[in-house]
Every structure is written in C-alpha cells, then in structure tokens.
Amino acid sequence: MQGNLLYAQSGGVTAVINASACAVIETARKHKVRVLAARNGIIGALREELIDTSKESASAIAALRHTPGGAFGSCRFKLKSIEQNRAQYERLIDVFRAHDIRWFLYNGGNDSADTANKISQIGKALGHDVTVVGVPKTVDNDLAVTDCCPGFGSVAKYTAVSVLEASLDVASMAESSTKVFVMEVMGRHAGWIAAAAGLAGKSADEAPHIILFPEIPFDEAGFLARVKATVERVGWCTVVVSEGVRNKEGRFLSEVGTRDAFGHAQLGGVAPLLADLVKRNLGYKYHWALPDYLQRSARHIASKTDVEHAYAVGKAGVEYALAGKNAVMPVIVRTGDAPYRWKIEAAPLGKVANHEKTLPKSFIRRDGYGITEAARRYLEPLIRGEEAPPSGKDGLPKYVRLKNVAVKKKLPAYAIDG
Template sequence: MKGNVIVGQSGGPTAVINSSIAGVYRTAIDRGAKKVYGMLHGIQGFLDEKYVDLSDHIRNDLDVELLKRTPSAYLGSCRFKLPEIHEDRDIYEKIFGILDKLEIEAFIYVGGNDSMDTIKKLSDYAIVTGHDCKFVGVPKTVDNDLALTDHTPGYGSAAKYIATSTKEVIRDGLALTYDKEQVIILEIMGRNAGWLTGAAALARSEDCDGPDLIYLPELTFDVDKFKKKIGELLEKKKCVVVAVSEGIKVADGRYVCELSEGINSVDPFGHKQLTGTASYLAGMLAAEFGCKSRAIELSTLQRSASHLASRVDINEAFQVGGAAVKAADEGETGVMVILERVSDDPYQCATAVKNVHKVSNVEKLVARKWINKEGTYVTEEFLDYVRPLIQGDYSPVMVEGLPRHLYHNNKW
C-alpha cells in the first residue's frame, strides 16, 4: 500500500468487533500503509474530523492481543444514516475533502446492514466523481442477518453466551421449584431475525434438557396457543423455561412488547426500540396460572461478554478485517468481505468479497425449514449450522482477578 488507511465502527458492538480492528491494523501495517487512522464514533465522528493515529494506541503485539479480547467498540460507534447523494451532495464533498487531506487510500467500515449502506453510498460517490479511494465493508452483527455471508463475526460469541446463560438459568430454576410451579421467560435480541434466540437450543445437552419452548420473530406469535402450551407443560413439570425473541409479533403486526406499551421511541434509522416482551409474557402467565414467573432480559450482555467469546469468532473477526485491507490494496471497492463455509467436518471458512449493493439493507432470516412445524423450536439442522461457530475460547489476560482490556484515556 502506498497511502493511508482509515477504519471505523458503526452500529451495535459485539464481543469481537475489535478483533476486526486489530486485523485491519495489523494487515495494513504489514502491507506497507504509512498510517492507519481510526475514526472516532464512525462516519458521524469523521464528519467532525475526529480521528486518531492507531499507532499511538496499539504499540506492540500485546496491545493487538488485548484489543482482540476487548468488548464494545474501541473506537466508539454511531447510528448515523448518510443521505442519498442527490439529497445532500455537500456532505459527500466534506467527507471526501477530509479523505484527501489525510491521503486515505482505503476506507474500511465495520458494521451491519446500515453500515454497508454507508459503504455503498460512499463507493458510488467515488465512482461518480472519479475518486480513487477504495471502500470496503467488514461484516459485524450479533444478529447474523447480513445477506450472502455464511454468518457474521459477533454471532458465534453471542450464541455461546446465550446457550451458556440458558443452561445456567435452567439449573437455577430447577433449584427453586420445590413448592410451586415456575415459568421463566428469557428475552433475547432479534428484531426480525431469530438467529440469537435459536441459539438457546444449544443448551440442550447431556447435562441439560434445554429450554422447553423457543419463539422466533420469523413466525407470527399466537398468545392463546402459547398459554395453552404453557398450561400443558405445567401439568408435567415444575419449571418451564421459554426463550423468545424481543421482536416477536402477533397477527395484527404489533410487537408483543407493544401489548404493554413497551415501545417508547425509535432510533435514527426508524427502528422501534424493543423491550418488555418477557415482562409482559411473565406477568400474563402469573395471572393466568397463579405460578411464579420470572422475566430475564439478557440485553447488552449478549453482545459484550468477551470473557466467553468463541475462539472461532475472534479468529474470523480478525480474518475479515485483514481481508478487507487486502481487497482494497488489490483494487476492490464497493464490496463487503464475506465468510464462505468450505467444510463442516472439520469446520473451515474462507473469505471472499461481494458487491455491497447486494448486501446493504437486505436481512437474512432463519429459514422456515430450520424451525419446527409448530413454530416452537429450532431443528437439528439449525444447531448443526451454529455449533461450529461457538467452539474454543481465548483466555482473557487477567489482572487482579479481572480481564484486562485495551483502553485509552482520551475522552473520545
């Protein structure tokens, strides 16, 4: 590489998103980049000319390893939607003016659907204006809903955390059901795609029966059928555990959490803020059956539990970061790096690139054939797909009994 590289992060963090930053940094340096900049708080911060020279913060191999094990977005994130080019050409001229000032050869953006929309618009503008900067997207999302890629970095670690937590919640529930029946509702992230909620089924193993019911947003949720199913289960066992996606909807299109007026706002992309699904269902069941009920919302723990990250996930996050730099250095632009599953046994994945126009704003949902006929559980085929992604671990660097992260003192 002859010029400089800049990398940013956008959208919700994951337990391994910083491993992609480490992959970008290491590969860019190895391929001869003069400087590797990090934009602070994504494209929104970049517009305010907030960026750092990453060599001032990643000083040695230990820092790289710490970064790979650090949760959240090290550079800060944002949820900022670029306007269409014809709507506000000035904002694009400003962005490209900053790119020219920093002598940026490659612009790498780590994120999900909305982030790939940013890559699409910037690469389109570069083509229209004849600008030679390369724009490459790096996949990231715990939701696993990006099109074309076999899976997204971040999903495997979140799935591992969910399956582990589900096992532990089940074990805890069994200890507290001596005198009265209990229903536990686990609320798991997933607006339209149920990949994370389906991962709760991984808890079913030799030492655990797993959750009794699993409901994904891909199918309509029937409240009456749900209550009937719970009633049947309570006749057979003391403790019932259910995993539900936060985005499950009833037949009229309302989110279940809206039944209790749980939605109060929308984000900059117009997405409703979802919360309260488990609380609504737990309260309803307590009133219906007179049983104990407990609502557990895993919330941001699903995406921040780097202490339980999958080794496969960390390695692949690093791999796609490096592949993005390689693609840009070889002349690719307007693309996203994808993972292609080469083999299930032994598990192997390779990287490739796909046109970002075929990725941005397209959601990959759980296939109907991977959900059972009743719509109350996932199939073995689903579990065969997920299991390889949760394998292995990276031991945290422990200091005084707690994991050490790469940190900075700047008020970014």
C-alpha cells in the same frame, strides 16, 4: 505504500468488533500502512475527528482482539442518498483528500454496506480515488451472502450458556419456588439469537422448552397450554422470547399491552409481560431476565469461532483494499459442517447492501416453538470454543483502553445536519 487507511466502526457494537479492528491495524502495519480511525464512526469522519492508531503500542493493538465494545466509538447514523445530501459525500471525500486516505474500511451491518457501496462510487467522480471495503459485523446475523456475521456467534454462545445455567438453577428450585423462567433476547426483526438459545438443550425435556420467534405470530392460548403441559411434565419451564415477537396483527407484543394488564409500554420488555401472563392465567411463580447489552458485550464468554471470523474479515479487508479491490466485502463461506470448515471470499458490496437474511423456515420446528436439526447443524460450529481474555490480579478481564490520540484537523468545522 503511500497514503493512509481509514477504519470506522458502525452501528451497535459487538463482543468481537475490536478483533476486526485489531486485524485491520496489525495487517496494515505489516504493509507499512498507517491506519487512522474515525472517532464514533462515520460521524467522526464527517467532523474530521480522526484518531492516529500509530500512536498505540503493538501490545495495545493486540489486546483489541479480546476487548469488547468499539474501541474508537461507533454510531447509529445513516448517510442519506447522494441525491438527497450530496454535500455529505463531498465532505467525506474532502476529509479523505485532506488526510491522504487511499483506503476506507467500514465495519458494520446492512446500512454500512450500503453506505460503503455509495462512497466507493463517488470518490472517482469527485477526483479522489479511494478503495472502499466493507467489513461485516452484526449480532443480528442478517447480512446477505456471508454464511454468518462476526458478532453473532458470541451473542449466540452467551445466550445458549446463560439459558443452560439459569435453567439448572430453576430446576433446582422448582419443587417449592420458581416454576417458569422467561429470558428475553435481542433480535427485533429475525429470530437468529432466539434460535441460538435452542442449542442449550438437545431433548424435548431440556431447556429451553419454548422459544418464541419474531417469525411466528404469538398465540396466547397455545403458549399458555404449552407452559402448563411443560410444568406438569418436567416440573418447570424455561421460555426464551425474542424482543421482536409480534401478535397476529403484526404488532410488537411489547407495544400492545394495556396499562392494566401489562404495565406501562415504554418500560419495555416482553419478558415481564409474558411472565405476568403466565402468573395471571396459570398461577405459577416466575422469574424473568433481560440481559440487554450484557449479551452483546460478553467478551469473557465469546465464541472462539466468532473471534477467528472477526479477525479474518479484518485481515482480508485490508488485503483486498491494498490490492485495489473496490466495493467488496470479505464474507465467510462455509465449506463443511463436520468438521466445520470455512474460508474468506470477496463479495461485491452491492450484493450485500440492503438485503436482509432472514431465519430460514427450515430452522424453526413445525410446532413453532423450537429449532430443527438443520438449525443446530448451522448454529453449533458458530458457538464452539472459547478464547478467554487474560485476567488481571483484580479478578477482571484485562480489557484495553486506547489512547486514541487525535489527528490534527486541517479543514473548517462541519455541522452534520443529517
């Protein structure tokens, strides 16, 4: 087919966003369509910094399926509205025209769906037809319409496995050493990842014994009482806390501590703060962990379901684009829980953009400290299976680094003024 397809990654990357990239390029190659990739996301598109993926071997592209991070670079950059910065949209279309971009696939979260939706409208108006498709991705699992978001299943699995493993460690040592272990997980606005930690244990005495969700205001006395009761009953206690947990006034817990009691706020981390609270009030020896980027880049323990989702949305994204379906996003539709079944459907970008899927109330146990059976039914299939990356003789996963050959620029330089 005539013309090129532009692919761009957006926002925080995941363990499987490159599986979507792999699918995009492999599918486009089958249709003899050349894929250009924007270097560092939409910033690269604006700067005309494009990468020619046709310079990469088939095996390099295949290896993207098991390589974490963003192979072409991503960015945190939101285009303003067309009214506020029409020049930015015009520049994008200029770049599209200069490089014969007929299809644009934007791989990201909420903001990206919104941006893709806007671009899908402006092309025709500016005299360059381009079919725009959003490809879902976010560890936050907060996209509307889709049953889940590629990237979430793997961070969910990493979190559940880590809680399980670290808790076996704590249990071994509790008699004479650490009694309380606090692990902080991502999720500033919603407790999806915190909820996934709940998969590590099935009964009340199994870890995690306490989950602190951003959806439930932090109750210090209630929390401490529960830690104490757990240590007295089980011998030790594992706490999983979302970075987004807030006090009753709605302020992030990590920001309200005074220096004396909680340390310098800018150092961040609600886990050390809670651990210190436990120590001062209950006297228990503690340890705490904050895996940060490790949780969203841990391709070595990625969920097979998640990898398959990520690949499927990339593949469908190209098929929709080539079929001329403008302003849509391939979404994951769940058609069964047991056995887990799913399919891909096209959803209008307008329905996805600017909505946020929150953790349903029915997923949080009534006491506020754990997950329900409904949550378990939803979450469990998403962490199922592994698709381990091949391992090298050096003991490391064989992750690919692309050549990322630049496409020759054709336009004058462009300064991004935001």
